[in-house]
Amino acid sequence: MLRDVTIGQYFPGNSLIHRLDPRFKIVITLIYILMLFTGSNVVCLAVGAVYTLIAVYLSRIPLKMFWKSVKPLLPFLLITAVLNILLVDSGDVYFKWKFLKITSGGINISVFMIIRIVLLIMGSSLLTYTTSPITLTDAIERLLSPLKLLKFPVHELAMMMSIALRFVPTLIEETDKIMSAQKARGAEIDTGSFMTRAKNMISILVPLFISSFRRADELATAMECRCYNGGEGRTRLRQLRAAPRDVIALVITLIFYAAAIAVSIVFKLLTQ
Amino acid sequence: MENIIEISGLHFSYPADDGKEAAEVLKGIDLTIKEGEFVAVLGHNGSGKSTLAKHINAILLPTAGKVVVGGIDTADEKRIFELRQCAGMVFQNPDNQIVSSVVEEDVAFALENLGVPYEEMRRRVDDALKAVNMYDYRQHSPSQLSGGQKQRIAIAGIIAMQPRCIILDEPTAMLDPQGRKEVMATIRKMNREQGITIVLITHYMDEAAQCDRIVVMDKGTVALDATPREVFSHVEKVMEIGLDVPQVTELAWELRKAGCDIPQDIITEQECVEAIQKLFAQNKAISR
Amino acid sequence: MAILETQQLTYTYSIGSPFEKTAVDHVDLKIEEGEMVGVMGHTGSGKSTLIQHFNGLLRPTSGKVLLDGQDIWADKKRIRDVRFQVGLVFQYPEYQIFEETVFKDIAFGPRNMGLDEKEIKRRVLETAHDIGLKEELLKRSPFELSGGQKRRVAIAGVMAMEPKVLILDEPTAGLDPAGRDKILSHIKAYHERKKNTILIVSHSMEDIAGFADKILVMNKAKLFCYDDTEKVFGRAEEISAIGLDVPQITKVFLELKKQGLDFGKEVYTVPYARDLLLRHLQGKAGEGQC
Numbered sequence: 001m002l003r004d005v006t007i008g009q010y011f012p013g014n015s016l017i018h019r020l021d022p023r024f025k026i027v028i029t030l031i032y033i034l035m036l037f038t039g040s041n042v043v044c045l046a047v048g049a050v051y052t053l054i055a056v057y058l059s060r061i062p063l064k065m066f067w068k069s070v071k072p073l074l075p076f077l078l079i080t081a082v083l084n085i086l087l088v089d090s091g092d093v094y095f096k097w098k099f100l101k102i103t104s105g106g107i108n109i110s111v112f113m114i115i116r117i118v119l120l121i122m123g124s125s126l127l128t129y130t131t132s133p134i135t136l137t138d139a140i141e142r143l144l145s146p147l148k149l150l151k152f153p154v155h156e157l158a159m160m161m162s163i164a165l166r167f168v169p170t171l172i173e174e175t176d177k178i179m180s181a182q183k184a185r186g187a188e189i190d191t192g193s194f195m196t197r198a199k200n201m202i203s204i205l206v207p208l209f210i211s212s213f214r215r216a217d218e219l220a221t222a223m224e225c226r227c228y229n230g231g232e233g234r235t236r237l238r239q240l241r242a243a244p245r246d247v248i249a250l251v252i253t254l255i256f257y258a259a260a261i262a263v264s265i266v267f268k269l270l271t272q
Numbered sequence: 273m274e275n276i277i278e279i280s281g282l283h284f285s286y287p288a289d290d291g292k293e294a295a296e297v298l299k300g301i302d303l304t305i306k307e308g309e310f311v312a313v314l315g316h317n318g319s320g321k322s323t324l325a326k327h328i329n330a331i332l333l334p335t336a337g338k339v340v341v342g343g344i345d346t347a348d349e350k351r352i353f354e355l356r357q358c359a360g361m362v363f364q365n366p367d368n369q370i371v372s373s374v375v376e377e378d379v380a381f382a383l384e385n386l387g388v389p390y391e392e393m394r395r396r397v398d399d400a401l402k403a404v405n406m407y408d409y410r411q412h413s414p415s416q417l418s419g420g421q422k423q424r425i426a427i428a429g430i431i432a433m434q435p436r437c438i439i440l441d442e443p444t445a446m447l448d449p450q451g452r453k454e455v456m457a458t459i460r461k462m463n464r465e466q467g468i469t470i471v472l473i474t475h476y477m478d479e480a481a482q483c484d485r486i487v488v489m490d491k492g493t494v495a496l497d498a499t500p501r502e503v504f505s506h507v508e509k510v511m512e513i514g515l516d517v518p519q520v521t522e523l524a525w526e527l528r529k530a531g532c533d534i535p536q537d538i539i540t541e542q543e544c545v546e547a548i549q550k551l552f553a554q555n556k557a558i559s560r
Numbered sequence: 561m562a563i564l565e566t567q568q569l570t571y572t573y574s575i576g577s578p579f580e581k582t583a584v585d586h587v588d589l590k591i592e593e594g595e596m597v598g599v600m601g602h603t604g605s606g607k608s609t610l611i612q613h614f615n616g617l618l619r620p621t622s623g624k625v626l627l628d629g630q631d632i633w634a635d636k637k638r639i640r641d642v643r644f645q646v647g648l649v650f651q652y653p654e655y656q657i658f659e660e661t662v663f664k665d666i667a668f669g670p671r672n673m674g675l676d677e678k679e680i681k682r683r684v685l686e687t688a689h690d691i692g693l694k695e696e697l698l699k700r701s702p703f704e705l706s707g708g709q710k711r712r713v714a715i716a717g718v719m720a721m722e723p724k725v726l727i728l729d730e731p732t733a734g735l736d737p738a739g740r741d742k743i744l745s746h747i748k749a750y751h752e753r754k755k756n757t758i759l760i761v762s763h764s765m766e767d768i769a770g771f772a773d774k775i776l777v778m779n780k781a782k783l784f785c786y787d788d789t790e791k792v793f794g795r796a797e798e799i800s801a802i803g804l805d806v807p808q809i810t811k812v813f814l815e816l817k818k819q820g821l822d823f824g825k826e827v828y829t830v831p832y833a834r835d836l837l838l839r840h841l842q843g844k845a846g847e848g849q850c
Contacts, residue, residue, distance in 0.1 A: 170367050183643065184647070186640060186721070188640070203658050207658050225356055226381050236384055318706070442734075449805050515737055518808060520812060523833050530838055555841050
């Protein structure tokens with residue numbers, strides 16, 4: 001059922017990673033992504049892997065959850081891996097058929113790419129698993145706040161994001177309900193010809209749109225009643241305060257980043 | 273007591289759609305509500321009761337006439353935030369008025385908008401959550417709550433503004449009996465303990481029966497304005513307007529019609545039990 | 561033979577996750593043809609889950625649902641047929657309306673059944689009449705109608721499939737008393753004419769008392785009771801104890817009984833209470849008045 005979607009799911013907890021300042025977490029994640037893309041060999045990715053595993057361990061989130069976020073991308077990963085293996089032409093040739101070749105270079109690239117993407121997914125999942133979407137939006141708003149000087153609508157964007165987040169569960173539930181209701185009237189949503197399915201999608205989308213507009217309208221009135229007047233002069237209940245641990249986490253990440261670069265250079269020198 | 277809401281000669285029409293004539297929804301309403309009163313507004317759909325409510329905190333402005341709330345004319349644009357702090361509003365659909373994905377942040381929403389400093393905001397949010405008995409849920413996501421709980425959060429979001437008056441537009445229409453009880457208990461508590469004036473729009477007679485005063489709307493005018501006991505004693509008129517009376521009132525009325533000597537202002541179960549007992553006691557006396 | 565039957569019907573949500581919850585727990589039930597059944601229970605008692613099994617929207621985790629003695633899941637391909645035979649009207653059904661005209665929206669179900677235009681037209685006209693929608697409304701956009709009218713359009717959309725069993729989940733939720741009475745009286749008239757089986761879920765015992773032959777009460781995923789209306793109200797105290805509201809009038813007569821005025825009957829509607837009281841008063845007083 002639709003209810004089981006896990007994208008961007010937050011796992012409440014009180015681990016060290018959970019308690020980090022979300023602004024730092026975002027910056028750290030960005031450095032982490034840089035780290036994965038700086039190194040261009042398997043050994044340097046190992047540094048990234050060690051870093052990831054330590055962070056995952058500290059977060060107390062079961063590995064199963066990370067598998068869940070990697071799983072949907074597996075087909076994509078496998079297809080690109082196979083293409084890489086068959087099409088990349090470098091190093092020793094193990095197998096050859098017409099223009100298709102399996103070479104050591106191709107295998108290396110495939111393995112490298114898979115590890116890099118899996119690490120990428122794990123790292124960013126760690127961010128969303130340990131930070132509630134609303135905190136995340138809040139942190140983005142604050143990180144981007146200098147842009148306000150350039151008349152960039154930071155507050156409005158953040159407000160839109162947080163309202164969207166607020167209504168995701170509501171709309172999922174609603175979609176579920178409308179689907180059931182139309183199925184009860186004999187609409188074929190999972191079966192039937194393309195045309196009937198398209199027609200039946202309309203029977204779901206139209207009510208969903210109408211109800212979303214109704215909700216938007218009512219929400220706007222309710223917000224007005226609570227004196228909403230844009231970002232000007234607003235104060236916040238959620239206070240973000242950086243603690244020493246945030247700085248330490250940032251420093252550790254930077255050390256790993258430096259290590260990744262160092263390892264990468266050393267490796268390059270050794271292999272040449 | 274001071275009048276908190278003063279409505280005089282209120283007329284309202286929605287702007288005409290092209291080709292169609294503007295229909296007048298409110299046709300001359302005069303109504304005053306005293307500070308601390310607990311007033312129910314009854315009426316069938318389309319009677320104008322929601323439109324009336326929306327005039328109290330300036331979501332709608334009169335086509336003619338005047339609405340003054342807490343000394344502020346609702347047409348005074350400069351004082352609109354002051355007005356909305358004074359008279360908060362809770363709506364029917366609990367889902368469509370919650371802004372944030374965290375309960376306490378939703379309760380803080382109005383205070384954030386008003387620029388209340390952190391320390392004070394924290395205190396007011398906690399107090400409001402405790403007042404509606406939802407303090408333990410402050411870190412929850414609204415989607416994990418029941419309808420009744422969501423509605424209490426919406427009430428807390430208003431309470432945090434420390435209003436003098438709360439207008440509730442059918443707050444229980446979409447709730448189950450449990451949720452309705454929770455919300456009614458919360459509203460009554462706000463009225464009794466904090467002296468907040470309550471204007472409750474509803475079509476549940478049992479809820480209206482708990483109020484000090486009932487205003488019955490019909491076709492854009494005030495049809496009846498009295499205590500629950502008086503209003504429900506007009507059984508025929510209330511039914512003609514398309515509303516219910518409590519079952520006990522209906523029974524008493526039916527019995528009176530059949531010639532029984534039973535008071536017509538029965539609105540509680542206890543009164544009904546006593547009246548029937550009395551009837552049978554008299555009956556015995558006669559048959560003897 | 562029972563038209564609907566469940567055998568040890570069990571349904572568990574989110575098996576294997578921390579949110580695992582049994583919503584319907586070993587329910588055995590037989591609903592006879594032509595009955596008007598009131599379905600009650602708390603939010604979360606399992607009643608909504610239960611009714612979604614009757615038309616195959618949910619598939620039992622274990623146990624069976626039989627329609628006319630046939631296991632509805634015996635042949636998966638038949639499940640769409642089951643949905644035409646057991647019509648389910650959801651809560652706030654007006655939110656599922658999507659066509660440009662009332663006619664088309666009511667015709668959606670019959671059209672999915674693959675009926676010909678003539679038959680579709682007959683059914684739309686007939687159900688519109690049954691539910692009290694004037695013919696001139698059929699050409700209008702459903703979105704221009706009032707809330708109560710929209711709700712009736714949505715109900716007509718399911719009725720037009722002419723199901724053997726019609727299930728309505730809180731058909732009067734959120735309506736004002738006039739709108740509520742209108743819908744209930746139309747459903748009642750439809751039932752009397754068609755003699756089909758109808759299940760109505762409602763939180764309002766006072767509404768249910770007015771029309772149901774039988775009452776089904778769910779509590780904590782289990783079948784609490786399924787019996788004649790009068791017998792169920794005979795257990796009014798137990799029903800109050802599981803947190804459901806009994807009609808005000810029933811409460812009054814329970815209290816009278818406690819105080820020593822026992823009429824030996826369960827009372828759950830006002831007209832019945834009036835007649836009962838008058839009969840007793842007159843019976844003792846002899847002639848005419850009291």
